[in-house]
Amino acid sequence: xxxxxxxxxxxxxxxxxxxxxxxxxxxxxxxxxxxxxxxxxxxxxxxxxxxxxxxxxxxxxxxxxxxxxxxxxxxxxxxxxxxxxxxxxxxxxxxxxxxxxxxxxxxxxxxxxxxxxxxxxxxxxxxxxxxxxxxxxxxxxxxxxxxxxxxxxxxxxxxxxxxxxxxxxxxxxxxxxxxxxxxxxxxxxxxxxxxxxxxxxxxxxxxxxxxxxxxxxxxxxxxxxxxxxxxxxxxxxxxxxxxxxxxxxxxxxxxxxxxxxxxxxxxxxxxxxxxxxxxxxxxxxxxxxxxxxxxxxxxxxxxxxxxxxxxxxxxxxxxxxxxxxxxxxxxxxxxxxxxxx
Amino acid sequence: xxxxxxxxxxxxxxxxxxxxxxxxxxxxxxxxxxxxxxxxxxxxxxxxxxxxxxxxxxxxxxxxxxxxxxxxxxxxxxxxxxxxxxxxxxxxxxxxxxxxxxxxxxxxxxxxxxxxxxxxxxxxxxxxxxxxxxxxxxxxxxxxxxxxxxxxxxxxxxxxxxxxxxxxxxxxxxxxxxxxxxxxxxxxxxxxxxxxxxxxxxxxxxxxxxxxxxxxxxxxxxxxxxxxxxxxxxxxxxxxxxxxxxxxxxxxxxxxxxxxxxxxxxxxxxxxxxxxxxxxxxxxxxxxxxxxxxxxxxxxxxxxxxxxxxxxxxxxxxxxxxxxxxxxxxxxxxxxxxxxx
DNA sequence: TTGTAAGCGTTATCAA
DNA sequence: TTGATAACGCTTACAA
Numbered sequence: 001x002x003x004x005x006x007x008x009x010x011x012x013x014x015x016x017x018x019x020x021x022x023x024x025x026x027x028x029x030x031x032x033x034x035x036x037x038x039x040x041x042x043x044x045x046x047x048x049x050x051x052x053x054x055x056x057x058x059x060x061x062x063x064x065x066x067x068x069x070x071x072x073x074x075x076x077x078x079x080x081x082x083x084x085x086x087x088x089x090x091x092x093x094x095x096x097x098x099x100x101x102x103x104x105x106x107x108x109x110x111x112x113x114x115x116x117x118x119x120x121x122x123x124x125x126x127x128x129x130x131x132x133x134x135x136x137x138x139x140x141x142x143x144x145x146x147x148x149x150x151x152x153x154x155x156x157x158x159x160x161x162x163x164x165x166x167x168x169x170x171x172x173x174x175x176x177x178x179x180x181x182x183x184x185x186x187x188x189x190x191x192x193x194x195x196x197x198x199x200x201x202x203x204x205x206x207x208x209x210x211x212x213x214x215x216x217x218x219x220x221x222x223x224x225x226x227x228x229x230x231x232x233x234x235x236x237x238x239x240x241x242x243x244x245x246x247x248x249x250x251x252x253x254x255x256x257x258x259x260x261x262x263x264x265x266x267x268x269x270x271x272x273x274x275x276x277x278x279x280x281x282x283x284x285x286x287x288x289x290x291x292x293x294x295x296x297x298x299x300x301x302x303x304x305x306x307x308x309x310x311x312x313x314x315x316x317x318x319x320x321x322x323x324x325x326x327x328x329x330x331x332x333x334x335x336x337x338x339x340x341x
Numbered sequence: 342x343x344x345x346x347x348x349x350x351x352x353x354x355x356x357x358x359x360x361x362x363x364x365x366x367x368x369x370x371x372x373x374x375x376x377x378x379x380x381x382x383x384x385x386x387x388x389x390x391x392x393x394x395x396x397x398x399x400x401x402x403x404x405x406x407x408x409x410x411x412x413x414x415x416x417x418x419x420x421x422x423x424x425x426x427x428x429x430x431x432x433x434x435x436x437x438x439x440x441x442x443x444x445x446x447x448x449x450x451x452x453x454x455x456x457x458x459x460x461x462x463x464x465x466x467x468x469x470x471x472x473x474x475x476x477x478x479x480x481x482x483x484x485x486x487x488x489x490x491x492x493x494x495x496x497x498x499x500x501x502x503x504x505x506x507x508x509x510x511x512x513x514x515x516x517x518x519x520x521x522x523x524x525x526x527x528x529x530x531x532x533x534x535x536x537x538x539x540x541x542x543x544x545x546x547x548x549x550x551x552x553x554x555x556x557x558x559x560x561x562x563x564x565x566x567x568x569x570x571x572x573x574x575x576x577x578x579x580x581x582x583x584x585x586x587x588x589x590x591x592x593x594x595x596x597x598x599x600x601x602x603x604x605x606x607x608x609x610x611x612x613x614x615x616x617x618x619x620x621x622x623x624x625x626x627x628x629x630x631x632x633x634x635x636x637x638x639x640x641x642x643x644x645x646x647x648x649x650x651x652x653x654x655x656x657x658x659x660x661x662x663x664x665x666x667x668x669x670x671x672x673x674x675x676x677x678x679x680x681x682x
Numbered sequence: 683t684t685g686t687a688a689g690c691g692t693t694a695t696c697a698a
Numbered sequence: 699t700t701g702a703t704a705a706c707g708c709t710t711a712c713a714a
């Protein structure tokens with residue numbers, strides 16, 4: 001049996017430096033309340049012992065963790081990674097640590113993760129989108145945990161949000177599609193259940209359809225999880241009909257990439273034979289040929305601002321004002337005029 | 342001012358159920374040591390109060406966090422996401438929680454993350470690759486923190502590892518390239534500094550070059566961070582020379598995707614004009630046209646086994662035996678015979 | 683099967 | 699400026 005090597009404690013440091021534990025604690029947390037000489041002595045004791053504060057003990061005593069939790073739908077899609085990166089950088093600047101977990105787009109999993117993070121003492125929570133069971137909001141409220149929603153702005157959500165208007169963004173893109181003469185549109189959407197971003201994007205298309213005096217019932221929609229292959233398969237299904245659409249609007253760039261690549265396989269020229277649009281403007285959108293016409297989302301800006309707002313909520317214990325960020329259409333080559341045939 | 346609502350404690354539950362705190366604790370941790378009737382009473386008290394155990398307090402008392410930390414190079418690349426998903430699922434099954442952070446491929450950041458995770462009481466650590474400063478290994482050893490390396494198997498690393506032989510895998514693929522008649526190879530590699538996976542893959546190609554009696558000095562290599570666009574740019578540089586390579590081997594699929602897409606832009610037919618290979622076999626590899634010939638890595642198997650091994654290390658306090666996983670070449674269309682021209 | 687009570691390593695209040 | 703000391707909420711011998 002190897003001997004156990006318990007980590008050195010505040011007490012060890014205090015003894016070695018010939019001071020009380022309170023003084024050591026002060027050296028760590030409010031160094032300006034300790035005289036130079038003492039501080040130095042403590043400092044070297046800390047280094048000699050290789051002391052690191054025990055996180056759990058600190059949390060218990062201070063009732064603060066300096067930890068922010070974030071629950072994202074998936075780690076497998078770069079969309080969230082980028083925004084979260086900015087989020088975490090900003091947190092780090094303010095001395096906070098980020099705890100991430102992913103819900104795999106499952107509401108039940110998300111709820112479990114929320115409880116876990118709260119039990120672990122997260123000082124605040126970042127959530128994606130507004131769609132979740134009311135009792136979760138009540139739980140958060142009862143526990144008095146500051147929480148903020150990102151990726152979807154809504155002035156009247158239960159929680160303040162920093163994000164963009166998914167519906168308006170997609171509406172604008174659909175208008176552009178109509179302007180180019182398209183009339184037979186189809187949508188490859190993400191799963192809308194429990195996902196307001198997906199639902200609102202779809203609603204945006206429907207708004208435009210109605211606005212043009214067309215029948216929203218006539219709009220073909222395939223819902224499928226956000227994976228390249230699913231986009232490809234949905235596209236194939238759409239295009240193998242008697243009167244295929246002239247434009248396929250996709251719920252995000254991943255789905256659109258699948259559609260685009262499958263179009264190649266099917267010998268369809270984009271945008272001559274069919275137009276394809278995406279959403280998010282990830283790296284892939286720029287590199288595909290034809291490059292993807294899509295909606296640019298300010299992921300990094302969103303992450304950074306979300307961090308600032310959440311820290312504000314945590315430290316001031318005040319509800320944050322939400323913030324409406326703007327998206328814009330990036331016109332590239334995958335969207336063209338409708339084939340007049 | 343709103344009234345503070347402190348979270349209910351074990352004590353609250355005990356009082357409400359008319360038992361001692363010890364009994365409530367047992368209901369939570371060793372339910373079989375409590376009689377049915379009592380357990381039920383406690384259970385409903387817990388529900389009525391909406392009690393959740395305080396993590397920090399539990400950690401302090403039990404000296405276990407049931408938390409495993411993992412530090413990966415990046416969240417922005419799906420390669421790690423998939424393996425980590427399996428890792429986390431397996432951990433979850435055993436009641437452990439995963440704490441992930443990313444180092445952005447920076448050794449200094451990785452070290453900081455390791456210290457943070459240890460301070461937070463991680464029961465064990467998953468690290469990617471073997472390349473790191475010796476004092477980090479010493480720190481881990483002093484603190485007696487079980488740690489395991491994944492994504493790179495090496496029988497004589499400082500830490501046990503579960504992964505594959507990056508060098509042998511790439512060697513095998515290079516041999517296949519040579520078998521197809523290629524003689525002018527080039528490599529688009531990831532940055533090798535501090536990244537043994539990247540370095541070993543490159544070494545694998547060099548081994549094959551030497552084995553064929555060719556001069557390894559003659560092998561053209563571009564090192565660049567793993568991003569689609571970097572792959573594209575490196576490819577363009579490679580192909581705009583007087584005597585361009587007939588085959589470009591890429592350090593991973595992301596780089597290869599960039600190369601492939603740029604080839605299209607340049608009007609080069611793959612594999613007729615130039616062959617391209619990848620590494621990892623991510624989703625994108627299958628969907629690209631031509632589909633990518635690459636090395637399949639058992640990410641999910643690796644994640645699952647790493648979790649099992651690490652839990653074993655944590656619970657038995659015994660060093661785990663590493664495990665050598667196997668990769669295999671997936672032949673698709675991006676690699677063809679050398680153009681005899 | 684259940685209860686009592688002693689820690690666990692900090693922070694923070696109050697005195698000195 | 700520093701030192702005692704009481705929390706913090708839980709687990710776990712040990713006792714009953």
